[in-house]
Amino acid sequence: MNARPPAFQAAAEAPSVSTAKPFLDELFEDGVLIPSGVDGLYGRSGAFEEVIDRFETLVERFSKEDGAVKIHFPPAMPRVNMEKSGYLKSFPQLAGSVHSFMGNDMDHCRLIAAIAEGADWSEFQKPTDLVLTPAACYPLYPTVAAKGAVPAEGLLFDLKSYCFRHEPSKEPTRMQFFRMRENVCIGTAEQVTEFRERWLARGPELLRSLDLPCVLDVANDPFFGRGGKLMARNQRDQQLKFELLVPVNSVENPTACLSFNYHQDHFGTLWGMTREDGEKAHSACVGFGLERIALALFRQHGSDPATWPEAVRKVLWG
Ligand code: ATP
Numbered sequence: 374m375n376a377r378p379p380a381f382q383a384a385a386e387a388p389s390v391s392t393a394k395p396f397l398d399e400l401f402e403d404g405v406l407i408p409s410g411v412d413g414l415y416g417r418s419g420a421f422e423e424v425i426d427r428f429e430t431l432v433e434r435f436s437k438e439d440g441a442v443k444i445h446f447p448p449a450m451p452r453v454n455m456e457k458s459g460y461l462k463s464f465p466q467l468a469g470s471v472h473s474f475m476g477n478d479m480d481h482c483r484l485i486a487a488i489a490e491g492a493d494w495s496e497f498q499k500p501t502d503l504v505l506t507p508a509a510c511y512p513l514y515p516t517v518a519a520k521g522a523v524p525a526e527g528l529l530f531d532l533k534s535y536c537f538r539h540e541p542s543k544e545p546t547r548m549q550f551f552r553m554r555e556n557v558c559i560g561t562a563e564q565v566t567e568f569r570e571r572w573l574a575r576g577p578e579l580l581r582s583l584d585l586p587c588v589l590d591v592a593n594d595p596f597f598g599r600g601g602k603l604m605a606r607n608q609r610d611q612q613l614k615f616e617l618l619v620p621v622n623s624v625e626n627p628t629a630c631l632s633f634n635y636h637q638d639h640f641g642t643l644w645g646m647t648r649e650d651g652e653k654a655h656s657a658c659v660g661f662g663l664e665r666i667a668l669a670l671f672r673q674h675g676s677d678p679a680t681w682p683e684a685v686r687k688v689l690w691g
């Protein structure tokens with residue numbers, strides 16, 4: 374995503390990232406992740422989950438201090454809302470949808486026969502009303518719009534969801550199912566930019582307290598196709614997206630562990646989120662890639678959290 378490798382001046386030491394063995398193989402051998410046979414779909418060990426839990430407690434401390442309302446949506450959302458959101462215009466390559474069998478006994482026999490023959494059986498499945506959630510904040514906006522005007526002081530939410538993106542990869546940091554914790558602000562342009570600034574300061578502080586080297590950089594989303602190039606350039610020119618990058622797979626291509634997005638009034642206009650003064654609401658979100666943060670910690674400090682530096686353990690376990 375970045376043309377130049379960013380300069381890491383962060384934590385106590387230079388990142389101890391080696392290129393000896395693929396990181397994914399190490400994670401499997403150490404039992405941190407459990408293979409499923411499909412790239413990007415893994416089981417997680419108890420230790421891995423505990424690290425995520427502890428990290429979330431740190432994030433939640435800030436969210437609570439801000440007075441954010443906590444909501445957890447399931448990992449699926451209404452198909453109609455994905456259609457309306459424009460996700461399929463920008464990221465058709467990443468979207469996933471839920472299909473199910475809706476036939477009669479005869480169709481069932483044909484389905485079983487197709488599977489037995491190793492033939493394509495997808496024609497026996499029809500789209501349901503559900504699609505897989507691609508980002509934790511997507512299910513939020515229509516529910517906010519349905520509740521009426523956005524109050525003058527703005528709205529703050531603390532969200533979490535399993536997300537799906539069809540981007541199978543051997544890099545453990547690029548999963549097909551992963552969790553995103555997000556804080557979202559909806560209000561005036563000033564309120565939401567101030568919110569983003571606040572998190573742009575907190576994010577690096579938080580990761581450095583865990584002895585993770587990190588650097589902020591302007592970024593863009595992976596918009597699809599030729600038209601997408603222009604959208605990506607616009608997003609960068611206007612600095613609408615920043616990422617907090619940490620070396621996990623390599624120092625040359627650090628991984629975006631947090632992202633800070635300013636949507637202007639895009640979602641306000643799309644979903645009809647209006648402020649009390651009649652203006653369209655602006656929105657911004659900060660997304661924590663929970664698996665990526667855990668992987669960064671395992672990469673930096675080793676496969677057994679019991680042996681992590683005392684200072685890091687203290688921040689996580691108190
Ligand atoms: P990338 O550029 O690496 O594809 P992104 O910019 O598309 O990521 P966002 O849409 O900003 O990511 O998602 C918010 C956060 O979710 C990211 O900062 C990252 O930490 C995490 N994330 C995104 N995609 C994945 C994935 N495939 N596997 C694990 N975590 C992910």
Ligand code: ZN
Pocket residue numbers: 508509510511555634658659660
């Ligand atoms: Zn978001």
